[in-house]
Amino acid sequence: MSERTQRVVIVGGGFAGYNAARALHRALPRTADVEIVLVNRTDYFLYLPLLPEIAAAVIDPRRVTVSIPATLRGVRLALGDVTAIDAEREVVAYTDPEGAEHELRYDRLILAAGSVTRLLPIPGVAEHAHGFRGVAEALYLRDHVIRQVELAAATDDPAERDARCTFVVVGAGYTGTEVAAQGPLLTRALLRRHPVLARQRVRWLLLDLAPKVLPELDPRLSRAADRVLRERGVKVLTGVSVQEATPDGVRLTTGADVAARTLVWCVGVRPDPLVGDTGLETHKGRLVVDTTLAVPGQPHLFACGDAAAVPDVTRPGEVTAMTAQHATRQGTLAGRNVAASLGYGETGTYKHHDLGFVVDLGGLQAAANPLQVPLSGFPAKVVTRGYHLISMPGNRVRTAADWLLDAVLGRQSVQLGIVRGAAVPLDTRPPQA
Numbered sequence: 001m002s003e004r005t006q007r008v009v010i011v012g013g014g015f016a017g018y019n020a021a022r023a024l025h026r027a028l029p030r031t032a033d034v035e036i037v038l039v040n041r042t043d044y045f046l047y048l049p050l051l052p053e054i055a056a057a058v059i060d061p062r063r064v065t066v067s068i069p070a071t072l073r074g075v076r077l078a079l080g081d082v083t084a085i086d087a088e089r090e091v092v093a094y095t096d097p098e099g100a101e102h103e104l105r106y107d108r109l110i111l112a113a114g115s116v117t118r119l120l121p122i123p124g125v126a127e128h129a130h131g132f133r134g135v136a137e138a139l140y141l142r143d144h145v146i147r148q149v150e151l152a153a154a155t156d157d158p159a160e161r162d163a164r165c166t167f168v169v170v171g172a173g174y175t176g177t178e179v180a181a182q183g184p185l186l187t188r189a190l191l192r193r194h195p196v197l198a199r200q201r202v203r204w205l206l207l208d209l210a211p212k213v214l215p216e217l218d219p220r221l222s223r224a225a226d227r228v229l230r231e232r233g234v235k236v237l238t239g240v241s242v243q244e245a246t247p248d249g250v251r252l253t254t255g256a257d258v259a260a261r262t263l264v265w266c267v268g269v270r271p272d273p274l275v276g277d278t279g280l281e282t283h284k285g286r287l288v289v290d291t292t293l294a295v296p297g298q299p300h301l302f303a304c305g306d307a308a309a310v311p312d313v314t315r316p317g318e319v320t321a322m323t324a325q326h327a328t329r330q331g332t333l334a335g336r337n338v339a340a341s342l343g344y345g346e347t348g349t350y351k352h353h354d355l356g357f358v359v360d361l362g363g364l365q366a367a368a369n370p371l372q373v374p375l376s377g378f379p380a381k382v383v384t385r386g387y388h389l390i391s392m393p394g395n396r397v398r399t400a401a402d403w404l405l406d407a408v409l410g411r412q413s414v415q416l417g418i419v420r421g422a423a424v425p426l427d428t429r430p431p432q433a
Helices: 015-027 048-055 135-154 158-164 174-191 219-231 324-341 377-391 396-409
Strands: 006-011 034-040 044-046 065-067 075-079 081-086 091-095 101-105 108-111 115-117 166-170 203-208 234-238 242-246 249-252 257-259 262-265 269-271 286-288 298-303 358-360 366-368
Touching: 006 015, 006 101, 015 034, 015 075, 015 108, 015 324, 048 135, 048 174, 048 358, 048 377, 108 324, 135 158, 135 174, 135 262, 158 166, 158 257, 166 174, 166 257, 174 203, 174 219, 174 234, 174 358, 219 234, 219 366, 298 324, 358 377, 366 377, 377 396
Parallel strands: 006 034, 006 108, 034 075, 108 298, 166 203, 166 262, 203 234
Antiparallel strands: 044 065, 081 091, 091 101, 115 269, 242 249, 249 257, 358 366
């Protein structure tokens, strides 16, 4: 790197950061003396929407991990966790996987740190619930469910069998609904391999304080998803959450006790606390930016995705939601605007046109509203899988092949034992005020 070279540092390799790096590289001419450095704790981009299919043993975990070095040519990867951002000195500090500390000077910075699990102050949840934000957590949940069924088959105690065959999911948003919908399909396949459990009742419970599942979606899609869940035997409890969690079960806010060995926490996310540590103005934990994704008063600093409170011009006074769709588009715009700030191209503003949402419910079922057209059942399934294949920046053929193999051969269901519970704590950061 010469003294004339300008360096753009991107913090985070999720939907926002990955697309920012790709858009920036494409916007720069080959003659541009600009170095792009992406700081991320892993060497892959994680395609989060397919994690429930990892937990349900439908696809291989490698399908949702897209290599950053292989797909972002011209972008230097710096492996590590960012520990501090000094906007005055224009320096990013990070720690690599071996514990060494580093500093990166930048001429432009794109903060796309993303989000972390939102943990509520409910007794026992942090100790006994399982999160669902990464490959390790999805793999752990997959092994855990298989293990509970196998341990249930190994005991003669009816009460223990019932507890091990009871699975509680908290949060009826996209992730929680998909986990609860996929779960019964997995446990049914598992029970067929254990004749001693032929008459065993398996319970999946989906809890949420909201009045319905998928409250963000069109009422027709919410009802369609609710119907699929109930047809699969999932007990949907709206207006209900967990009051306390223990190793042997949960107490609900209704006062009822549920004996269970599985509590899956899909309540939602909050911005990465790194954003608040910058000392810059925030809105509900997200960095305040203008419609160009620039931070006011910081001409060299941009933010996008879950880390940024981006004004929603379609809803004056509001900010955009924390969704992958927003993060992808904002990342692309941030990359282009940074290129423009370096003299390559023109600055644009963020205006979102909703393309709709998709929710995969496992089997042949899904709910989707592409371009605001509500669909359910098999047509929605086709749209959902097509959307995922288009949105993934890699591994499309392998993912499609896994779907085909699952349809023809069924799912593989052995414990890999790669991830232990201690390696996937529900929350690794202190609660944010």
